[in-house]
Amino acid sequence: SQQGEEDPQALSIQEGENATMNCSYKTSINNLQWYRQNSGRGLVHLILIRSNEREKHSGRLRVTLDTSKKSSSLLITASRAADTASYFCATFSGGYNKLIFGAGTRLAVHP
């Protein structure tokens, strides 16, 4: 992809289980962001982690950032069927003017 790799490409779990998605990026960053996209809709911002932060929480979401490995992970705990969506990470490059997205992880949570 333009920005790096996300894995897995697709993830299928049962309600109540945790879902972990990983993202790697190529350039230096000042922050990394995670977004969610329901089928056919615009993206919604979930959480932003700054380059000087290692971990951040928001509700059932936990994001980690390892700048030495240029990687981040998104953990969704106690997943629900309503969490079914595509999840993307994004970083700024090009003098911090270009917002570039990873290829995304398609999460399916089954009742």
Add this chain to the structure above:
Amino acid sequence: EADIYQTPRYLVIGTGKKITLECSQTMGHDKMYWYQQDPGMELHLIHYSYGVNSTEKGDLSSESTVSRIRTEHFPLTLESARPSHTSQYLCASSLGTGGYNTEAFFGQGTRLTVV
């Protein structure tokens, strides 16, 4: 609720027609972006702007053009639509001051079909 609007939501148009996709935001954001996305696929940045009178091409080559005459408005134009332009087009904006960028807000997208 994000204050960024795209029109139209759906557009079916014949080959060779000129079209303009509208995108407006009322948040005073300096940065705006256009992405192209096929169903279930990744987002490709095709144009971006970091302020009035600034426009840059993104990482995916596109035959479209953009303008940024006003802070709130970032229209995308296709002079001659072709079936290969069939896709979803997403507009977004964000605030970037002092070298630090905030999160981006997205419009609902325009689904373009060229027949």
